[in-house]
Structures are given as structure tokens and as C-alpha cells.
Amino acid sequence: MTLTRSLFSGLLLLSGSLFSLAQANSDSPSLTMMGTTPSVPKNIVIMIGDGMGPAYTSAYRYYKNNPDTEEVEQTVFDRLLVGSASTYPAKISGYVTDSAAAATALATGVKSYNGAVSVDTQKQPLTTIMEKAKQLGLATGVAVTSQINHATPAAFLTHNESRRNYDEIANSFLNTDTDVMLGGGQRYFPPKLLKKFEAKGYQHISDFAQLDTVTEPKVIGLFADIQLPWAINDKDAHKLSKMTSKALELLSQNQDGFVLLVEGSLIDWAGHNNDIVTAMAEMDEFANAIEVVEQYVRQHKDTLMVVTADHNTGGLSIGANGEYIWKTDIINGVSNSPDAIASLALADGDWQSQVNAKLGFELSPEEAIQLSLARMQGVEVMTTAIKKIIDLRSYTGWTTGGHTGVDVQVFTSGPASTLFNGYQDNTDIANKLMSLLPKKPKVASKPKAIAPATSKSAATKPAAAPSLEAQPLQIKPVVIKSEKSKSMATKAIATPELKEPSSDTVTLGKPI
Amino acid sequence: MTLTRSLFSGLLLLSGSLFSLAQANSDSPSLTMMGTTPSVPKNIVIMIGDGMGPAYTSAYRYYKNNPDTEEVEQTVFDRLLVGSASTYPAKISGYVTDSAAAATALATGVKSYNGAVSVDTQKQPLTTIMEKAKQLGLATGVAVTSQINHATPAAFLTHNESRRNYDEIANSFLNTDTDVMLGGGQRYFPPKLLKKFEAKGYQHISDFAQLDTVTEPKVIGLFADIQLPWAINDKDAHKLSKMTSKALELLSQNQDGFVLLVEGSLIDWAGHNNDIVTAMAEMDEFANAIEVVEQYVRQHKDTLMVVTADHNTGGLSIGANGEYIWKTDIINGVSNSPDAIASLALADGDWQSQVNAKLGFELSPEEAIQLSLARMQGVEVMTTAIKKIIDLRSYTGWTTGGHTGVDVQVFTSGPASTLFNGYQDNTDIANKLMSLLPKKPKVASKPKAIAPATSKSAATKPAAAPSLEAQPLQIKPVVIKSEKSKSMATKAIATPELKEPSSDTVTLGKPI
Structure with missing residues (x-):
């Protein structure tokens, strides 16, 4: 019996590898439609429960438990748990991270100081997984319950010396070519700025009911002045699930794949407030969105989902x-x-x-x-x-209105999901994800445009673009403005191959 | 490259399975000496950090971090992490467990009420992994820093309606046939009781320096009136490491394998006291003992180690x-x-x-x-x-002088260690471990005696004893005395096949 089972597993693994290889080489959609999981994902969904330390996921299990049954029911977190991650920031900021440094680590694979938005401790920009994905012809998107220019989505999309420079961050989104941006933050996107987005081909919506009518990227949807309403006060709205669902629908129109960031942002806000009832409702909002993605991954075996937290908030017990x-x-x-x-x-x-x-x-x-x-x-x-x-x-x-340094959990499903088993640092998560991106862009794909849903020509053409490993990427200038000095400095987005600052970069001063 | 790697992995898995099968069927020691890990362990070491919730292992990383290096150094916990476990007790006791109910779950695979020592919610005894191991001819032992009759070791070795019945628990150890018992608790083992242990063939020691002189089981070593001294006040003593090392040495003399419980008991005690410096020193004491076992597992590829906590204590942040x-x-x-x-x-x-x-x-x-x-x-x-x-x-x-309900972590190494990956309940840990015990005892092994180190005859003889699955085990009477009534009741140790109380069992009343 042991032999039979082991032999069978071995053969499954072998056959899985062969299928994976075929998938990786031919990009034949038929294999994933047949239900075979490739070894490398085409699409990646990164989901962050802001502030969602281990006490939150345990608490959520008991909060959701049906008191009428003898058993304690499992949650989506229990189904998907594979490991944990340390969250400490760069040495200069000690052992307890803020959301910006944590998001920088998760988006770039490099630790930085608290407050940093994908810049290193010398304030030089760090290549994010979203930028790398864009360069490779993938579509990108964010769906969050905070303002879309808050620390976590900001670190995935742009660079700034300080998370507090909300206006600069909002302005810089114009140059990111992100395909889908959904969340709050109307106050940071005045009509003048929104017109610029529209000039770049974005549809802008501000009424949540409009979301259903959106059928293709690019879209910027801002549904609240700052953050979305607390889920507990907006019952049955399931806004994060709906934004996640729409983002998946829109981004999957790109033949070459996508990277989507989903954040349950307000778990952290409720944690800062030491507000257990609001926190548990936000956990439910996030858990529902995870289930949307879990379902998508079941139906799309070429999609990897990785769920984690950026840090723990409040010292909940x-x-x-x-x-x-x-x-x-x-x-x-x-x-x-x-x-x-x-x-x-x-x-x-x-x-x-x-x-x-x-x-x-x-x-x-x-x-x-x-x-x-x-x-x-x-x-x-x-x-x-x-x-x-x-x-x-x-x-x-509760022990604090701030964050704490306990490791957070990691939950995955889909191709290469076992890469995340066991203990890892938060930077390891980013580095693993980046290693799963394609090595080179498709020739037929325009680097900054999503192929329309009807175009299928790109998928079958052989890849012949130069390897990212061999040649440096094009450097696109990004404006970073210091809030204090109001001076403008043109900075370069460095790729991993270009970590040394190039001659036209300017160091903006000491880390805050 | 992907193909080569995957094919290679597949072949490795196949060859590993074949070796495992050979090992399981022939019991040939040569395979483990060759460095091949069998699929099923011969020996199991269960290590419990009492009260060691996830904040403790994260905190320990930073406590041990070398401030002179740029990197944060990994700990033994980081190396061995594979999953997590929920700790809630039986429904009657809510969501926050005590050490007795948690140890009952980890020792028997069944949840019970807070205070229960391996009895169910009806106060019927539950078969422990130690009892099952004994029936199968394995050696058993405990090495702890609390008194040896404290909740955790008690639930692995005996049964009682209340963890507070320390004297009854100590007395009952006489009938457990445990081969090695090391820890504190002199006050619960008066000379009269120790004479009975000696009559049963136990060597009794009370001076820690004597530990080195012990060369064979059985041994009962009690090195403190109640608990051992705080590690922080007993520097460089490394008593838990030394007890663990000695237990491994003694138990490994049994040709048929062993089950050892090691507990870092005082992490919990320091947590109850909300005493961070003492807690971190106890974490270090436990971590050093884990490293002793990790080293043993590296050298003995037939040994599985599973490290976890029974619950979190203090709400540390x-x-x-x-x-x-x-x-x-x-x-x-x-x-x-x-x-x-x-x-x-x-x-x-x-x-x-x-x-x-x-x-x-x-x-x-x-x-x-x-x-x-x-x-x-x-x-x-x-x-x-x-x-x-x-x-x-x-x-x-800190949020409490008691326990909290956050999930704890699971750390493993050795054969079948991947069984514990991801989320599980604490009862699942016990059930997985019990499933890894041999299905039937060796014929040549005496059920209650450890084969001397020189005897090698048992290992090569074919197994012919009746299967545990097919026939009920012998029931050995155990005395359980209620602390309140002081009445004596003869109770049966039920095996998993004998969960219904037999006619000579007595229900002692309602759960406390």
C-alpha cells in the first residue's frame, strides 16, 4: 500500500512536471483548461491583510464559528495556510515595521526604513514587482479599502521618500500605467488630475454602482473621500469582494497574464483603534475577497494567490x-x-x-x-x-495603538504555491514572486498596453525579446517631490540590474 | 532546466519511496546508517514550549539577534517551522485552553475540558500516545523543567480528573512503566513513594550532577522541590538540554524505538508572571534543547521531532x-x-x-x-x-496573567515531517503521531522492558503479534482518586479501540 501510494505520487509528480514543461513552452491554454496546474503561474494575486497578525486569523475562526455545532468550523485561512514571514524593517528602523516599509519589502524584496515607499535607505527607487510585470507585458491592478494612494498600494505602484506625501503619490500614479485601480481617495485626485488620467485612456468612476458597467481597462475607481466605509456599517455591500472580482475580470483580458494586489486595508485601521467588532467585520470583508480569489484559482489553474499580512496591529489577544x-x-x-x-x-x-x-x-x-x-x-x-x-x-x-513585531502568516494556492512553505522573511516573498514572472516579454505584446480580449495572436508567437537578465531595462523618469522642500527632482526607476544609482538620480537626504 | 529539475525531483521521490518501503519492511538498520530517511519514524520526540505562542518565537529571534551584523540571524524555530495548530479545548471550556486540556489533546487526539488530564468530558480515560507506544514495545520518557507531575507531562503519562491532584498523579506514575522521567517535583515524591519506584527497578537521583552517571533506564530524576530554577539565574547550566541529551541516550537503547516528551515548561510560568527577561531566557533554554534533538535527528534519520506549544500565555507583544x-x-x-x-x-x-x-x-x-x-x-x-x-x-x-487563544506554531524534522505542514488542530498532531507508531508490537520484545543495549536479537525477528486494529489491548487497572472525596476508584485505561467505558470503570462526576 505504501509502495503503491508512493509510486503513484512519484508518477503524478513526473507527469505533472512534463505537463508543466509543455505548458511553459507552448503556452497552450488547453492544458490549464484540462485542469492541470503548471509549475509557474501566468497570473499572480497578492493579497495583504493590513495589520492581520496571527491573533486576527485565530480570532476570526472563533468569531465565525457556528455555536450550534459541536465542531469549530475551519476558515479560508485554515485551508490556505502554508507558512509564516518575519516583518522587521531595515536595521535603522528597529524590529517593528510600519505599513510602508513592509509593503516596500513585499513589493521589491528589499527592506527599507519606516515610511519609505519603495525607495531604499538611501532614498533610491527600488524596482517593484508591478513595474517588472509591466515591463514584461503583464497587466497590473490594485483593489483596496483604503485610499488607493495609501502606503501599501503606493509601494506596489510608485516610489516616494515618505508615505505621507499623498498628493505626490497620487500624481505619480499617472506614470505607472496601472490597468485597474479601485478603492478610496477622491480627495487626492482632484478634477484636474483625473482629466490627465482620462487623457491617458482611463475611465474614471466614483459611484460604486458604476463598477458593474466597466467592461475593460483602464479604470480608476474612487468610491470614497478617503477610506471606504467600515464593513460593519455597510452590511452586505461586500465592496472588496466586488472590486476584487471586477479587477480579476478586467486584468484577465490580458493574454500575457497579470499581477493584482488586493488589500484588506481597514483591518489595520480598526486594530489601531483597538476596536474588536470593527476589526472582525473587516476580517470578514477580507476573507470574502480571499474566497473570490480562491474560487478564481480553482477555475484558472495558471493563477497563483499569495495571502499575507504586512505586520500585526494593536497587540490583540x-x-x-x-x-x-x-x-x-x-x-x-x-x-x-x-x-x-x-x-x-x-x-x-x-x-x-x-x-x-x-x-x-x-x-x-x-x-x-x-x-x-x-x-x-x-x-x-x-x-x-x-x-x-x-x-x-x-x-x-490590546497592548498598543501601533504595530507589533510578531511574524505574520502566509497562505497560498496555485502553481508554485509550495515555494512559500515554512518560515521566510517578507523580502523572500517578493523575491520568490519576482522569480516566477516570465524571464522575457512576449514580442507581440506592447509593453504598456493590455491586449484586447479578442486578440489572441500574442499567445502563440515565440518569445524573442532580449532577456532581462542580459540587458538593462529602459529607464523611465519619475518625479519625486520632497514635501518639505517642494523642490522637484528627476529620479530613475532602477531595475534589479540597476541598483547602483545612475548619474541622473538625486539623493534627497537622510532617511526619516 | 525546469524539465531536468522536475524529472530529477520525481526520480528522487520515487527512489526515496522505494528505500522507505524497504526500510519499513525489513527494518534494516543499514539504510538509516546510509543516511536515507525512512517514510515512517522509529523514534518520536515531541517537544512542547509551554505557553510559547507566535510572539515568543518572533521575540526570541530579535532577542538573540547579533546587533553587530546587518542581517537578522535565523533561529532554530525559523529552520524548522512547517505549520500551525489551533488550541481550543472541548466546547464546554470555550476557546481558550489551559495546559491540561491542551496536553490531553496533544497526547490523546481528543479535546477535553480545562483541567482534564487525559480524561474525556465524561472523565473517562483516553489512551495516550505513551500508553500506545508502551503496548507496542517502545520505550517512553519525559524531560521537563516543571515538576514531572505537572499538567503537560501528566497528560502524556497518566489520567486524572484534575491537574491539581498532584499527589495522585505522582502516585499513578508508578504504574506507567515510563523508562525515563527527568525534571522537578521532589515534594510530590516522598521517600515511601520513591522506594516503590526503586522496587520496580528505577534508579532515583536528586542531584543534577548524578545525571552523568546514569547509564541505563529506568530512572526517575527529581532535581528541585517543584520547578527547576529559572534559566536566567542558573547560567550555563543548560539543564533541559542535558536532560534531553541523557533521555535520548537512555531511550535509544531500546531496539524497537521510543517516544520522548520534552517540555520547556517555564516559558509559560514566566509568561504568567508577565516577565519578559525570564521568558526570553527560558525560550533560550528550550531552543538549546531543540537544537540537541535537531542534531540527534540529523544523526538518526529514523527519528521524527515535532515541536509545538500547548497555547499562548500572557498576550505578549x-x-x-x-x-x-x-x-x-x-x-x-x-x-x-x-x-x-x-x-x-x-x-x-x-x-x-x-x-x-x-x-x-x-x-x-x-x-x-x-x-x-x-x-x-x-x-x-x-x-x-x-x-x-x-x-x-x-x-x-502584555494583556493577561492567563492564556490566550491565538494559534501556535508547529516545527518538525525527520521522517514524515511534512505530515504536519500547514494548519491543523492540536488533536490532529496527536492523531498523526499515533498513526506513525508501528501497527503491531515485535514478538521478541517484552512489552514493558527495554531491551539491553547489547541485545540485537529483537530487531531481526519477524513481527507476529496480533494487530492492534484487530484485537483489543489488555486493560491495565489504574487508580484514580478524587481529591475532594478521597475515595478510590479503579479505572481502565481505554485504548482507541475501547473508547466506550468498560464495566469496571467509574464515572467520577461532572467536568470541572
Whole structure:
């Protein structure tokens, strides 16, 4: 029996390798349609749960658990877990990363200082996986619940010495040739800038209902002033799932493949707020989007998905204050975010019954007094007081309003997914992903345009473009403006082969 | 190149399978001596870092990092990581486990209530991997830094309705036929009980220096009244490594293999105390023991090691209070445990210079005043005040003096180690390990005696004993005494085939 099984596995592996090779050489679509997984993906979906440390995925399992069954049900995270990743930034920033340095590591394979947007510790630009993909004729996209120019998507798409230079980052997106950009951030894209995007062939939408009507790239969809609404206050909207689904639909029109970044951005924001009910709803929003991609990967065996977090936020713990308890019924019973409940309470004289209804439990006399006092001090103090009551009743713990340095988990499915098994550094994830990109662009593909869905000529032509390993890429100038000096400096996007700054690059000063 | 590599992998897998089959069928020692890993282990080493949640292993990496190099050095945990495990107990106890329920899950593959020592929620005994191993002629042992009758080793060796019944648990060890027991707990093994162990052929030692002189099982070594000294106060003693090394030496004398449990017990105790410097030193103690086993596995390719934690303790976070900092220099600079420093300070009039020297930094005027006030309230308050200063200076966070529900990590090496890849429940770990035990005992092996090192006859004889799957095991009566009632009840050790209580078992009441 052992022999039979082992021999069978061995033969499967051999036959799989042969199929993979055939796939890699002929690009025959029939093989993936037959259900055979190639050894190297054509498409890559990178999914980042911002701030989603290991306590979040464990907590989510219990939050989602059906209390009517004896078993604890598994989640999508349990199905896909393969390893973990360390998140520490460049030495100058110690052991606890911010989202910008972490996204730089995940997008470029190089560690940098906290605040860096895909520039190194000398503030020189680092080639991102999105830039490399573009050079190779792949389509690229981002779908996030924060503003699209927030640290994580920014580090995948552009370069800046500081994540805080939101306007510069938004402006620089014009030159990235990204095919799909979906998320929030209207305030950073004024009409004048949007006209420039339109001049470059982008469709611009701002009403979420318009998303259904989009049928081809390029598109920039901005659905909120800054971040999208909390999922808990926008029930059944499933906006991240819908944006992910649309991005997959649009990007898959490119015959040569695509790289898509999806971020559950607001897990981190809820974590910073030490807000367990909002965090769990954002986890659910992200988990649903992961399931959309999981389904896509099942149907498209040439697509690799890699899910991870950039870091842990808040020092969340399942259980607190000495008790071996975590009461998910309390958390599941709250129907709006604490800040929304606080706003409601401040607007209404009969606030207590409203708060009871939204919390899903009756305030004790002591809790009512606490909230009554907090209410007189405004919405922020009221919000904090509500969160404290939920934490105490549910036995949820927090240690910080910032980030912590625990390793995050790695979840994968699709071709080459076992590359990510076990422990790795966050830079290793980027380097592995970049190693899976094609070695050279297709000749027939225009480097910066997506082939229309009807064109199938590119896929069958032999690749004859020069190898990226052998020859340096074209350098495209990108403008990086320092927020402080307001001076302009023309900088080069360096490829991995061009890490030494070229003569026309300018060092903007010391790392912040 | 892809083809060559894949073909080569496939052939390697095939040849590996053939070798494995040969090994499984012939038990030829020559194959493992040739460096070939069999598909099924002969020996299993289970290592538990009590309370060692993911923040502990990440923290340990930074604690051990050489600040003089640009890189962050990997640890033994990084080398061996393969997956993670959920730790929740039986439904009746919610989502946060205690050490007893967790050890029950890891030892038996069945979840039970918090406090249970390898009994189910009906207080019926559950077969442990150690019992199964014994029935199959394998040797068994435990090496721990707590008392040997503490929750974790207890659940591997015996059964009790409550982990708190320390005396009953100690007494019951007499009937377990365990070959090697090393750790603390002298107070639970009075001379009268030790005489009974000696009558059963055990060598008893209580001086750690005697350990070197032990050359064969059986041995019971109790080196402290309760737990062993904190590693930070017992520098260069490496007691867990030495106990582990000796256990491996003694157990490997059994031709039919062995199962060894090693526990870094005091990581949890330091976590309960929210004591980061003591916790990191205990992590180092455990990591060194893991390296001893890792080295053994390299030299003995028939040995599987599985390292995990039973749960997370304390809600430790790397970074706290809003800052993106974790200062390992502070933690590394403290040369004794805070409780030892507090005791020293209370015994000495010139306490402040002593405390400064032990902490490795100069107390600020404010800190000196805080400690001065604390000192007047006794050693406990002084200890807490010292820990608080270390936490604030190092940016270490805690949420609880108890446990938390985050998943723990799984680390493996050796035959069948990939079985543990990805996510699993803690019960899955036990069930996988039990599935790796031989299906039937060797005929020539006496079920309860270790074959002497010189006897090699057993290894070559064909196995002809009845299959465990086909026939029920012999039931050996075990005494379980309730602490409250002091009544005695004769109970049966149920095998997995005998989960229904037999007629001579007694249900002791409702779960606690």
C-alpha cells in the first residue's frame, strides 16, 4: 500500500512536471483548461491583510464559528495556510515595521526604513514587482479599502521618500500605467488630475454602482473621500469582494497574464483603534475577497494567490485580564462600529435604549453611568468608552495603538504555491514572486498596453525579446517631490540590474 | 532546466519511496546508517514550549539577534517551522485552553475540558500516545523543567480528573512503566513513594550532577522541590538540554524505538508572571534543547521531532504603548530574574546600586522613587515594579496573567515531517503521531522492558503479534482518586479501540 501510494505520487509528480514543461513552452491554454496546474503561474494575486497578525486569523475562526455545532468550523485561512514571514524593517528602523516599509519589502524584496515607499535607505527607487510585470507585458491592478494612494498600494505602484506625501503619490500614479485601480481617495485626485488620467485612456468612476458597467481597462475607481466605509456599517455591500472580482475580470483580458494586489486595508485601521467588532467585520470583508480569489484559482489553474499580512496591529489577544474566556457572542451581537454607535448616542436624547439595541446587550447600571459621563465629553471619548465595555465583556486584550513585531502568516494556492512553505522573511516573498514572472516579454505584446480580449495572436508567437537578465531595462523618469522642500527632482526607476544609482538620480537626504 | 529539475525531483521521490518501503519492511538498520530517511519514524520526540505562542518565537529571534551584523540571524524555530495548530479545548471550556486540556489533546487526539488530564468530558480515560507506544514495545520518557507531575507531562503519562491532584498523579506514575522521567517535583515524591519506584527497578537521583552517571533506564530524576530554577539565574547550566541529551541516550537503547516528551515548561510560568527577561531566557533554554534533538535527528534519520506549544500565555507583544520599537538591549542587559533582583534589593541597604548593576541600566530618578516605594511593600510589589520598568523601557506589552487563544506554531524534522505542514488542530498532531507508531508490537520484545543495549536479537525477528486494529489491548487497572472525596476508584485505561467505558470503570462526576 505504501509502495503503491508512493509510486503513484512519484508518477503524478513526473507527469505533472512534463505537463508543466509543455505548458511553459507552448503556452497552450488547453492544458490549464484540462485542469492541470503548471509549475509557474501566468497570473499572480497578492493579497495583504493590513495589520492581520496571527491573533486576527485565530480570532476570526472563533468569531465565525457556528455555536450550534459541536465542531469549530475551519476558515479560508485554515485551508490556505502554508507558512509564516518575519516583518522587521531595515536595521535603522528597529524590529517593528510600519505599513510602508513592509509593503516596500513585499513589493521589491528589499527592506527599507519606516515610511519609505519603495525607495531604499538611501532614498533610491527600488524596482517593484508591478513595474517588472509591466515591463514584461503583464497587466497590473490594485483593489483596496483604503485610499488607493495609501502606503501599501503606493509601494506596489510608485516610489516616494515618505508615505505621507499623498498628493505626490497620487500624481505619480499617472506614470505607472496601472490597468485597474479601485478603492478610496477622491480627495487626492482632484478634477484636474483625473482629466490627465482620462487623457491617458482611463475611465474614471466614483459611484460604486458604476463598477458593474466597466467592461475593460483602464479604470480608476474612487468610491470614497478617503477610506471606504467600515464593513460593519455597510452590511452586505461586500465592496472588496466586488472590486476584487471586477479587477480579476478586467486584468484577465490580458493574454500575457497579470499581477493584482488586493488589500484588506481597514483591518489595520480598526486594530489601531483597538476596536474588536470593527476589526472582525473587516476580517470578514477580507476573507470574502480571499474566497473570490480562491474560487478564481480553482477555475484558472495558471493563477497563483499569495495571502499575507504586512505586520500585526494593536497587540490583540483572544482572552484578557487573567480569564480563559473569549466571548464571541458579545462581539457578534454588536451591529455597528463603536464610533457609529457613539455618534448615534450623541444625536439622540434617548440614547441608552439606542445604544443597548446596537450593542445587542443591556448596559449594566455601572456601564450606563460610564457611558453617560463619556457622552458629555464628545464622540471620541464616548467611542473609547463603548470599546472598553465591549473589550471587558468579551475578554479582548490590546497592548498598543501601533504595530507589533510578531511574524505574520502566509497562505497560498496555485502553481508554485509550495515555494512559500515554512518560515521566510517578507523580502523572500517578493523575491520568490519576482522569480516566477516570465524571464522575457512576449514580442507581440506592447509593453504598456493590455491586449484586447479578442486578440489572441500574442499567445502563440515565440518569445524573442532580449532577456532581462542580459540587458538593462529602459529607464523611465519619475518625479519625486520632497514635501518639505517642494523642490522637484528627476529620479530613475532602477531595475534589479540597476541598483547602483545612475548619474541622473538625486539623493534627497537622510532617511526619516 | 525546469524539465531536468522536475524529472530529477520525481526520480528522487520515487527512489526515496522505494528505500522507505524497504526500510519499513525489513527494518534494516543499514539504510538509516546510509543516511536515507525512512517514510515512517522509529523514534518520536515531541517537544512542547509551554505557553510559547507566535510572539515568543518572533521575540526570541530579535532577542538573540547579533546587533553587530546587518542581517537578522535565523533561529532554530525559523529552520524548522512547517505549520500551525489551533488550541481550543472541548466546547464546554470555550476557546481558550489551559495546559491540561491542551496536553490531553496533544497526547490523546481528543479535546477535553480545562483541567482534564487525559480524561474525556465524561472523565473517562483516553489512551495516550505513551500508553500506545508502551503496548507496542517502545520505550517512553519525559524531560521537563516543571515538576514531572505537572499538567503537560501528566497528560502524556497518566489520567486524572484534575491537574491539581498532584499527589495522585505522582502516585499513578508508578504504574506507567515510563523508562525515563527527568525534571522537578521532589515534594510530590516522598521517600515511601520513591522506594516503590526503586522496587520496580528505577534508579532515583536528586542531584543534577548524578545525571552523568546514569547509564541505563529506568530512572526517575527529581532535581528541585517543584520547578527547576529559572534559566536566567542558573547560567550555563543548560539543564533541559542535558536532560534531553541523557533521555535520548537512555531511550535509544531500546531496539524497537521510543517516544520522548520534552517540555520547556517555564516559558509559560514566566509568561504568567508577565516577565519578559525570564521568558526570553527560558525560550533560550528550550531552543538549546531543540537544537540537541535537531542534531540527534540529523544523526538518526529514523527519528521524527515535532515541536509545538500547548497555547499562548500572557498576550505578549513585541512593541507596546503606540511606539514601533522593541528594545532588546534592555532585555539582554538584565542579568537576573526580576524576582531575584527584588529579593536582593530587600536584603541590602544599598539596594539601588545593586539593582542598577543587575538591570544593566541606571534607574532614572522617577524609577528610583517608584522602586523605593515598592520596596517598602515587600518582594512581590518590588518584583512587579521592576518588571514594569523593564516593560516600559523595552516596549514590551502584555494583556493577561492567563492564556490566550491565538494559534501556535508547529516545527518538525525527520521522517514524515511534512505530515504536519500547514494548519491543523492540536488533536490532529496527536492523531498523526499515533498513526506513525508501528501497527503491531515485535514478538521478541517484552512489552514493558527495554531491551539491553547489547541485545540485537529483537530487531531481526519477524513481527507476529496480533494487530492492534484487530484485537483489543489488555486493560491495565489504574487508580484514580478524587481529591475532594478521597475515595478510590479503579479505572481502565481505554485504548482507541475501547473508547466506550468498560464495566469496571467509574464515572467520577461532572467536568470541572
